[in-house]
Amino acid sequence: MAREIITEKTEKAQREAGGRFSWTPDRWLWLVGIVALLIGSIGLFDRLLHGLRPTDLGSFVPWGLWVAAYEYFVWLEVGSLFMFTLLVYVFKWESLLPGMARMLYLTAIAILGMALILIGLDLGHPFRVWHVVVYPQWGSLMTWMIWLHMVYMAVLVGKLYIELRPFPGGERISRWLSYASLPLGIGLVVIAGSVFGVIIARPTWQGSALPLYFFLSALVAGTGLLTAQFIWFWPGRRGEAYLATARGLGRMLLWLLIVGFVASALGGLVILYPGVPAQAEALRLTLFGPFWWVYWLFHIGLGIIVPIVLLLGRTQTARRIGIAATLFTVTFIAVPLNIVIPAQLAIETVEPGLIAAYRGPGLIPYYFPTLSEWLLMLYALAFGFLVFLYGYNVLWLRPKADEHP
Amino acid sequence: MPTDEKKTTPNTDVDRGRFLGGMLGLSGAALVSGPLDGLANDPEAAPTELGTATQRSPAFDVDEDYDPTQPVDVLVRMQQELGRALEKSTAERRWVMVIDLRKCVGCHACTIACVSENKLPPGVVYRQVVEEEVGTYPNVRRRFIPRPCLHCAEPPCVPVCPVNATYRRADGIVVMDYDRCIGCRYCMTACPYSSRYFDFGFSQYDETPTGNEAVLGEGGSVIELLPTFEYGRAWPRQREKSPIGNVRKCHFCMHRIEVGELPACTTNCIGRATFFGDANDPHSLVSELIAKPNIMRLREELGTEPKVYYLT
Amino acid sequence: MANENQPEKKKNGLSRRGFLKVSAVAGGGAVAFLGGLPRFRQAFTSGAAQAANSYQLADPTNQIHSVCLQCNTGCGIKVKLTEGIAAKIDGNPYSPWTMWPHLDYNTPVAELGGTEGALCPKGQSGLQSAYDPYRIVSVLKRKPGTKRGEGEWITIPFDQAIEEVVEGGNLFGEGHVAGFRDLYALRDAEVGKRMTDFVRRILDEKDPTHKQALVEEFKRTFADHLDTLIDPDHPDLGPKNNQFAFIWGRLKNGRGDLFKRFVGDSFGSVNANGHTTVCQGSLYFGGQAMSEQWDGSKFSGGSKFYWQADAGNSDFVIYVGANVFEANYGPPQRVPKITEGIINGKKYAIVDPRLNKAGSHAWKWVPIKPGEDAALAMGMIRWIVENGRYHTQFLSNANRAAAQAQNEASWSNAAWLVRIEDGVPGRLLRGSDLGLTSSRTEVNDDGNEITIYSGQGQEFPFDPFVVLRDGQPVLFDPNDTEIPVYGQPLVSTTLNGIDVKSGLQVILDEAQSRTITEWAEIAGIRTRDIIDLAHEFTSHGRRACVDLHRGVSQHTNGYYNVLSWYVLNCLIGNVDHAGGMINGSTYDRNGGKTGQPFPIDRMNDGKAAKFGIDLLRTNTLYEESTLFEGYPAKRPWFPLATDLYQEDAPSMADMYPYQIKIAMFYMSAINYALPSGHTVNEILADTGKIPLIISSDILVGETSTYADYVFPDLTYLERWEFHGTHFSVPWKVENVRNPAISIPGWPTVTVYGEELPMSAEAMMMAIAERLDLPGFGPDGLGQGVPFTRPEHLYLKQVANIAFGEKEDGSDSVPEADAEEMRIFTLARRDLPRPVFDQDVWNAAVGDEGLWRKVTYVLNRGGRYQAHAAGYRGNPATGDVLVANPYGRQVNLYQEKTAMTINSMTGRPFIGHAAYVPPAMDAVGTPVADGSDYDLCLITHKEMMMTKARTVTNYWLLHLLPENPVLMNARDAERLGLADGDQVKIVSASNPEGVWDLQDGTHKPMVGKLKVIQGMRPGVISFALGYGHWASGARDIAINDRIIKSDPRRATGIHANAAMRVDPHLGNVTLQDLVGGSAVFYDTKVKVVKV
C-alpha cells in the first residue's frame, strides 16, 4: 500500500513544470464544484427574487430541509472537532489522528459556511440577521445558538489562522482554543437541541431528550466524519498504525451507533407506549408516513444496518470502515429531517379541523422540499466544497503525516 | 419574562381623540381617550375633526343612561366599555376576548372580517373557525370553534424570539414588530395553538388575466395593494417588504382599539358570540362573562394562561 | 374602445389606460409586487399625506353607506374607502340588518365613523366582486363565424353595438337577424288600447264559434294594423313587440322600475320576468293565494310575498327547509336574534334532511324525508286540533271588524263555509245558496249596473259569504269594519240540502285522512317527533312560529307543502304578532301617497298600451285563449304564478305561445341556476330558436357564454337600487343602494347627450334613444322633466322615501346640516363626474330642502324606522303586534285556486292545504326511475357562497375551495365509498352525468365525497356555487387573444344537470304547476365512483 507522499512543494513544482494545461483530477473537482455552484445559484436567485414562496414551507411546516441541514451541519462541524479534540488532547489517544487537525479545521469552516448560507437564507428577512446582534433577546435559545455559533466560528477561524500563519506561542493559544472549543461545542449542540427541546407545542420535540440526543448525534456524526476523513485523506503511509487508528475509530463508531440506535428506539417506544396521540402521530408519520423510506431505507437501512454489518465483519479493512463511516455520515441527514419535519406534520392531531377551516398556500400538513430548496442546498454544498478545495489545494490545509502531539 | 414594551412598539400615528361614544345617545359627547402608552402621538396627523369632543372624567359611567326597556346591541355596550377602558393607561387595561360556543354559528364572518381588515394575503389567517361533527345519526351535532391567537399571559411564542420582535404588551396583547422580525419562524413552532402565520408574499392574482384591454385584468388587483393598517400604521403591500417575510398573527386589532373601535372579528360576529373588552373593568361585559361557571380555556394544562376564553 | 369617451384625467384619478398600465407592473406572475400602485405609494410616503399613514378608515369622510347584494338579503353596508378604492366593507349601524337593535336614525353620521354592525363573509368580500380581473369593460360580440358557446368574442364600440341590436341585419354572417326596430311594431298607444279592449272581449267569449267570429271581426276592425301583430289569427298573442323578452335573475327596484318602464311602458312588451320560481316560487305564490282579498266581485290583489318568523321575539320557531344560519334572508339579520334566544332558554327546531348549521344548536333536528313536509304538517295539524290546542278566537274572526274588535290586525277565512260537491270542496258558500238573500239591480254613481243583495237585515254589494254561529248561518262582508262576525271554526253539516264545511274543517278532514303514525311513516320520522313538535309549538301562545323556505317550496308539491305549514301558524293565531309570522314593509318610493313629491308612475306622458299573452302564460287563462285545444296543453299555463324562470327557455324553444326574437338577460345565470340547466344550454345555443340573445353582465358568466352581445354592467358597489326589505323585518325601511366606488377609468358612453358610465341603464337608455321611445329623454318624466340620466329617476325616488308617506310631510327625515352635507360630498370626492355630480343630483330633486333630506337618507344608506316603533301594544300583557302588520285576510281556503283549471289535466287545483305526494311530472304522473337510482339528490347553500356569483371572491374560496358531495356514512358503507372519493352523480335524465356545453365539450358532474353523520341516509346533497364552466372557469378569447381561466373557479360540482327533466315535457325540469316552483329536491340519482 505504498503511496507517494506529495508535499506542498513537490506538487507546486509539478504544477509549474507541467506547463501545458491538462485536466488533472483536482481541476475536474474544481469544475464540478463551480458547475454545481452555478446550478445551485438558480436556487439562490429564486430565493432572493421570490422570497420563500418557491419553497414548500408553510405556516404549519415552517421549518424544512434547510433547518434540518443546518442542524446536520452543526453536528458534523462540532462533532468531528469535538471527537478529535477529545481523543487527541484529552484522552491523548496514541494514533495518527493529530495529523488530521488542519484538514478538520478546514472542513469545519467549510461546513460552517454551508450551515450559515442555509440558515441565513431560511430567514424571511435575511438582511436583518444583524438584529440578533443589536437586539438580542437572551431569553431565547435561538439567540444563544446564534451567538455561540458566532463564537465557535471565531475559535475555528483563530485556530485556522494559527495553522496558516504560525507564530511563537501560537501553538499554546491553539491548544487553549481547542480546550475552549469543547464546552463551546457541547454548548452549541446542546443549545441547538434545546431550541427544539423547549417547544411544548410540537410533539416529540419537547423535553430534555432532544438536547442530549443532539449531543449524541453530534458525537456519532462527528466520529463518522472524522473516521471517513482519516481513512480517505490520510496522506502518510497506510500501514499498521493507519489500520490501527482506522480500526479504533471504526470500533468507536460501532459502539456509538449501537448506543444511539438503542437510545432512539427506546425513545420511540416510550413515545408510542403511553400513546400521547400527537407524539405517536409524529412518530407514525416518520415510520409509516409518506416519507417512510427516508427513515427505513435511507436512515435505518443504508445509514445504520449496512454500516453496522460492515463494522461487525471479521476482517476490518480500512476501506470497509471508510465505506461504513461514509455511508453512515451521509445518510445521517435523515435524522435531523425526521426530527424537524414529522413533528410539524402532526398538526391535524394537535388541532383537528384547523386545516379544513381555512385553505391557502402553505396551510397543509405536508412538506417535501421543492427543486428550489434542493438547488439552494446544492449551492451551499458546492460553496462548502469549493472552500474545501481552496483550502486543500491552495492553502494546503492538508493532514500532516508527521505530526504528533 | 423579558418584554420591553415601550422601546419596541412600532410607531403609530393614531389620533387619540377619535373614539366617539356620542353616537350611542350618550349626551352626544365624544370620548377622549387617555394617553395611549407606547404610541407616538402626532396631533398634527389627526385627520378631519369629527363632531365635538368633550372631555369626560375618567370616572365616566354609562349607568346614568341605562334604560332596561331600551336594549342595545352588545356591540354597542362593548364599544362604550372600550371607550371607558381607553381613558386608562395601557398598563391598567387587560384586554380579553370571550367566545360563546353556544352562540357561534360557524359563519366564518369573523375569519373574513379579519382577513379583509388586515388585508391578509393567501396563506395568512388570524382566526379560523374549526368545524367538527359529533355523534352518530340521528343524534349528531355540529360544533364551531373560532380560533384566534389566545394572547396567552404566558405566551410560549414570546421568549423564543431571538430579537424581541414579538412581545406581550402591558395590556395583554401579544404583538409583532414587523420591522424588527427577522422571519426565523421560531415563534411559529413555539405556539401550541398554531396561531402564527408566515407571510410568504403570495398574491390572489397570480393566475388571473393580464394584458387584455377587454377585461379589468390587473386593474382588479389594486385592492390587494392597499395598505394594511396593522399596529396603527400603513403597510402598503410591496415586494419583499414587511410584513412580507414576517410572521403575522392576531393583534386584537390594536389599530382599531386605539381609535375606539372593536376588533373586526367582534363587530362582524353574526352570532354575537365574540366579546371583547377590558377584564380590569369589573363592570365590563367580559368581566361578567369570565366569571360564569361554564367558562373554559383551550389546553389549560399547558399553563399558557390564554386571554381568550370560551363559554360552553 | 374607439367610440367610448375616455374619461379625462381627473384631479386624482388615472385614466383607464394609465391605470391598467401602472397596475400591469403590479399584478400577475410570480413577481407580484414589483412596482405597486404609485398613487398609494405616494399617499403613504409623502410628508404631505402624513395622516394617510394612520388608520383612516374610521373617518366618516372615507365611508359611504350603501346596500349589499352579495346575496339577496340586502344588508346595510358601510364601504370604507382609501383614495376612492373600496378597502373594507362593514355593516351599516343604522340598518336593522346588521345591528339589533339598530342605532337611532338621527345619530349624526359624524359620530358613527367607528361604529359598525356585522356582515357575513360574503358581504365583506364584496370588493372582490367589484374588482374582479375578469370583469368586462367593453361590449363583447360573438365573433362572426363562431357558434354560441364557443367562447370567441370581439369587442365592439358601445354605439355600434346599440346600432346593431336596434337595426338588426346580417350581424353574424348567418342571415338577417331582427333588431329592436323590427319588433317595435305597434307604436300607437291609442290603437293598442282599442286592441286590448277587443282582445278582452275575445277572451271573455266562452263559445268557441263566437270566439272565432270575434277574431274575424277583430281582423276586420284592425285591418290596417294587422302587420303589427304576431299572428292576426290569434290576436290575443298581442303585438310583435311581445317578441322581445326581458329576463332577469337578480333585479331590485329603481333599476327594476327603469327596466320595466323600458320594456313595458315604453317598448310595449308584456314579457319581463324574473327568477322567482327558481328561488322559492311556491312560497311566494302560496303567499299570494293566501293574501288574495275579496274586492266585491272576486278574489284579487294577492301580494306576491310570504311570511317569516319574527325570530327576535319568538319563544319557539320551527324552521322548515329554511337554512337560517347559512343562507336565507339572511344571517346578519336573523342569526343574532336566534343565538340570543339559545342562551336565554328559547327553543327552535330544524326540519331538514340535512343537519344544517342551525341544526347544531337546535332543540330538535327532524331529518325529514325530502318532499314529505306536508305529511309532518298534517300530523301536527291533526294532533293540535284534536287536542284543542288552537286559537279558537283567532280562527273564529271572520271579517275585519271581528279582527279589530279582538285587537288583531288580520283575520282568516277558517270559519267560512265551503260547498262540498261530490265530496270535493268547491266554491265558498253564498247567502243566495241558502236562500237567505234577495237581490236587486241598481245603477251606481258611475252609471254602472250593480246587484245589491239583502238578507239578515243587511245589504251587501255582492252575494255575501256565510259562517255558522251557534248553529245558525250568518251572512257577512269580509271587509266590513263595523259588524264583527264570528263563526265556528269547525263545521261539517248540511244546510239547505247543501253539504258544507268550514275551511278549517276541510283541512282537518285532510289531516284526519291518516293517523299521526301514518303521517310519520310518510315523512320518514318518528310519531313522537310530530307530537313533540306539535306540543311545543302550542306551548308558547302566539310567540311561536313556523318559518319556511326553499326546502319546502321547491318540490312538485311545493304549493301544498307551503299551505300546510302556514295552517299551523294560523292555528295559533300568530299572524302579525310579535314572535309570530310577520310581513315586511317599505317606504313608498314611487310617490303613490298623497303629498309625496314625485308620483313616478304618473310621470310618463306616452305609455305604450301593451297587451297579449305573455311568454309564460300567466296573465291569461288557457281556456279563454284562442290557443285552447283541449288537455293537456302543449305546455302548462300558470294562472296562479308569475316569473316562471324554468319556463323561459323551453317556451322559447317550443315557440309557445309564440317565438321570442330578442331575449335579453340581465344578471341572470339561468342555465346554471335551474334544475336540469343543461336543457337550457341546448336551447340558448340554438340560433334557430332564439335569433338574438343580449346579456347584461359584469363578466362572461354562464348565461352570457351563450349570448350574442354582452354589455358590461356596474356591480352593486357602483350603482343604484332600492333593495326593499325582507319579510322577517318588522320595521318599515327602504335600503338605498347608491354608488360607493367607481372603478378607476371605467368607460363612459354618451346617451341623450349625457355622459353615463357603461352600465345596464346606459344600454337600455341608448336603445330607447335610438328608437325614440316614450318615457325617456328630455321629457321622459313628463313635460320638461328630463329622464336622460338614471339618477333623474332614482333621486326622485329617494326624495319620495325621504319625504315619507304623510301628506303634510310630518313623516319626513330631517334635513342634512352643514356637517352632514360636508361629509356627503367629501366621502364622494373620488367618484368621477359621470357617477357623482352634486349639481346634477341636486337638480334632479329640485328643492334645496328636499335635496338635504335626500342627502340625509343617502348618508345613511337608506331609511329605517326607529327600533321602538316596530311594535305596538302592551309589552306587559305580552300581546304585542308589529307596527307594520300584514293587516288583511288570510285565506286558509282558497276559492280562486279551487276554481282554477290545471291546463295539463283539465281538472281543478286543490284549494287548500293538503298532502300531495312529491315528484310528479307535468301531467300528474309520479316519476319512477327504478331502484337503480337509489339516492335522493337535494341541494343547499353554504354560508360562504352565493349562487353563480361569488366564486369570483377569492377570500371565500379560502373557506371552502370546492364543494363536496355530502353523504351519510351508512350509505357510503353500503355503496363501498370512502370519504374523499371522487364521485359522479347520474340520473335517469342525465345518465352520462355531464353538462353538455354545446361546443363539443362536456363538464362531468364529479365531486369529492364527504362522508358525514348529519345527513338523512338515502339522501345526498351538494352546495350551490361551484362546478363552473364560465365566469373565469374556462378560457375564452377576446379579439383572438386568450383570457386564461383560473382553475380556482372551476373546482367542485354543480349537479343541477342531474336534476330530473320532466318526462312529459322533455325540455324542462319538474315543476309545481300551481305555485310555479322549479324542483330541486325530487330527483333520484346514482353515485358512481370515478
Ligand SMILES: Nc1nc2c(c(=O)[nH]1)N[C@H]1C(S)=C(S)[C@@H](COP(=O)(O)OP(=O)(O)OC[C@H]3O[C@@H](n4cnc5c(=O)[nH]c(N)nc54)[C@H](O)[C@@H]3O)O[C@H]1N2
Ligand atoms: N350563503 C347564501 N345565502 C343566501 C343565498 C346564497 O346563495 N348563499 N341566496 C339567497 C337566496 S336568493 C335565497 S332564495 C335564500 C335561500 O334560503 P334557504 O331556502 O333558507 O336556503 P337553502 O340552502 O336553499 O335551503 C334549502 C334547505 O332546505 C333543505 N332541504 C332540502 N330538501 C328539503 C326537503 O325536502 N324538506 C325540507 N324540510 N328541507 C329540505 C336543504 O338541506 C337546505 O338546508 O338564501 C339567500 N341567502
Ligand SMILES: Nc1nc2c(c(=O)[nH]1)N[C@H]1C(S)=C(S)[C@@H](COP(=O)(O)OP(=O)(O)OC[C@H]3O[C@@H](n4cnc5c(=O)[nH]c(N)nc54)[C@H](O)[C@@H]3O)O[C@H]1N2
Ligand atoms: N343547486 C342549486 N341551484 C340553485 C339553488 C340552490 O340552492 N342549489 N338556489 C336557487 C336560487 S334560490 C336562486 S335565487 C337562483 C339564482 O339564479 P340567478 O338569479 O339566475 O343567478 P345568479 O347566480 O345570481 O347569477 C347572476 C349572474 O349575473 C351576472 N352578474 C353578477 N353580478 C352582476 C351585476 O352586477 N350586473 C349584471 N348585469 N350581471 C351580474 C353573473 O354572470 C352571474 O352569474 O339559483 C338557484 N339555483
Ligand code: SF4
Ligand atoms: S396563542 Fe400562540 S401566538 Fe398567541 S400568545 Fe399564545 S403562544 Fe403566542
Ligand code: SF4
Ligand atoms: S419570526 Fe420574527 S417574531 Fe418570530 S421568533 Fe423569529 S424574529 Fe421573532
Ligand code: SF4
Ligand atoms: S382581533 Fe383583529 S386581528 Fe385578531 S382575529 Fe380578530 S380581527 Fe383578526
Ligand code: SF4
Ligand atoms: S363570526 Fe361569530 S358566529 Fe360567526 S363563526 Fe365567527 S365567532 Fe362564530
Ligand code: SF4
Ligand atoms: S347576508 Fe347577503 S346581503 Fe347580507 S352581508 Fe351577507 S351577502 Fe351581503
Ligand SMILES: [Mo]
Ligand atoms: Mo333565491
